[in-house]
Amino acid sequence: MHDDKPTLGVGMVGYAFMGRVHSQAWRTVGAFFDLPVKPTLAVLCGRSREAVTATAEQFGWAAVETDWKELINRDDVQIVDICTPGDSHAEIAIAALEAGKHVLCEKPLANTVGEAEAMAAAARAAAAKGVRSMVAFNYRRVPAVALARRLVADGKIGEIRHVRAQYLQDWIVDPEFPLVWRLQKDKAGSGALGDIGAHIIDAVAFITGQRLAGVSAITETFIKERPLAEASSGLAASGGRERGPVTVDDAALFIGRLTGGGLASFEATRFASGRKNALRIEINGSLGSLYFDFESMNELWFHDHTLPAEESGFRRIIATEPGHPYMDAWWPPGHGLGYEHTFTHEVRDFLTAIAEGTDPTPSFDDGLWVQRVLAAVEKSAADDSRYVPVEDR
Ligand code: SOE
Numbered sequence: 163m164h165d166d167k168p169t170l171g172v173g174m175v176g177y178a179f180m181g182r183v184h185s186q187a188w189r190t191v192g193a194f195f196d197l198p199v200k201p202t203l204a205v206l207c208g209r210s211r212e213a214v215t216a217t218a219e220q221f222g223w224a225a226v227e228t229d230w231k232e233l234i235n236r237d238d239v240q241i242v243d244i245c246t247p248g249d250s251h252a253e254i255a256i257a258a259l260e261a262g263k264h265v266l267c268e269k270p271l272a273n274t275v276g277e278a279e280a281m282a283a284a285a286r287a288a289a290a291k292g293v294r295s296m297v298a299f300n301y302r303r304v305p306a307v308a309l310a311r312r313l314v315a316d317g318k319i320g321e322i323r324h325v326r327a328q329y330l331q332d333w334i335v336d337p338e339f340p341l342v343w344r345l346q347k348d349k350a351g352s353g354a355l356g357d358i359g360a361h362i363i364d365a366v367a368f369i370t371g372q373r374l375a376g377v378s379a380i381t382e383t384f385i386k387e388r389p390l391a392e393a394s395s396g397l398a399a400s401g402g403r404e405r406g407p408v409t410v411d412d413a414a415l416f417i418g419r420l421t422g423g424g425l426a427s428f429e430a431t432r433f434a435s436g437r438k439n440a441l442r443i444e445i446n447g448s449l450g451s452l453y454f455d456f457e458s459m460n461e462l463w464f465h466d467h468t469l470p471a472e473e474s475g476f477r478r479i480i481a482t483e484p485g486h487p488y489m490d491a492w493w494p495p496g497h498g499l500g501y502e503h504t505f506t507h508e509v510r511d512f513l514t515a516i517a518e519g520t521d522p523t524p525s526f527d528d529g530l531w532v533q534r535v536l537a538a539v540e541k542s543a544a545d546d547s548r549y550v551p552v553e554d555r
Pocket residue numbers: 179331357358397439
């Protein structure tokens with residue numbers, strides 16, 4: 163251990179599911195990766211003092227605050243990590259950047275394009291002063307996903323013709339599942355579209371190096387009313403007798419053209435019964451194909467179409483070799499990783515960029531672009547799936 167490393171105090175806003183998984187990442191990153199800086203779990207912030215104190219004690223946060231403005235003002239906080247619902251991202255992130263704090267912000271970047279534009283502008287202004295920002299699309303940091311990007315960049319599958327991306331969950335199939343914040347437009351911005359569709363939009367751009375040029379979409383809200391939520395923990399919740407309207411999409415389907423000329427389809431739903439966290443991406447290129455499913459996150463399937471037909475076919479790469487992205491820090495080959503490690507890798511990359519004085523990715527501008535795609539999907543769906551070009555400024 164190098165105890166002489168400079169320390170960076172982390173102040174995190176939000177302590178629920180994402181807050182807990184980020185806490186675990188900040189706690190463990192320094193034990194596995196030899197970083198130029200040392201993060202300290204300085205302050206955890208949430209509105210309920212009792213609840214935030216309990217989570218702070220569980221994960222080892224040194225102090226708590228109940229007002230994020232106080233957290234930003236503290237001298238022991240150099241990094242602000244935003245794990246709140248989307249309706250507060252813009253206000254917290256802009257204030258933190260203006261106060262000279264590095265910012266990591268959960269996805270989607272914001273609830274609207276306008277908010278995301280303001281955040282990206284604040285991030286650009288801060289970057290000019292050496293203040294860094296990143297949006298937390300954690301699936302970029304799955305070793306198999308980062309390997310897929312590497313294989314595409316190395317030309318292993320040639321020119322991309324098709325992308326088939328799905329993000330399938332089933333945690334709200336029950337019509338009696340309560341109206342949690344993820345089902346309310348004013349808090350979440352959109353439904354399956356922004357919550358999980360945003361991940362596949364970003365992951366496809368990351369793996370292929372290409373963006374969506376335009377989309378044609380349909381969305382649906384299958385269950386229009388649900389019991390009001392009384393208590394929630396992670397994605398589980400209990401409801402009361404009163405009911406309220408679901409104001410977001412339950413599922414979003416869209417097709418689009420990639421900037422490189424390929425065709426892509428996307429499906430984001432929380433109604434795929436039996437599918438828990440199936441983020442799946444298949445890419446077909448002129449020389450071969452790749453396939454990934456987060457439910458088997460340590461595997462990447464590769465078909466090399468240049469081999470004789472008699473010998474070719476999809477083969478399974480177990481992405482746990484020391485030469486695979488991030489894997490030299492972990493366990494021997496075959497001793498796989500899980501969901502939490504993607505966040506450890508995320509904060510590893512963020513801290514490295516801060517220490518090296520480089521801009522980490524995905525940037526707030528990348529998050530803004532995803533926001534523009536979400537807006538184009540909603541516009542298209544509202545207009546009977548009319549093709550809507552994605553603004554790319
Ligand atoms: C709920 O759908 C959720 O927790 C998302 O909010 C996360 O971003 C995703 O990674 C897992 O599912």
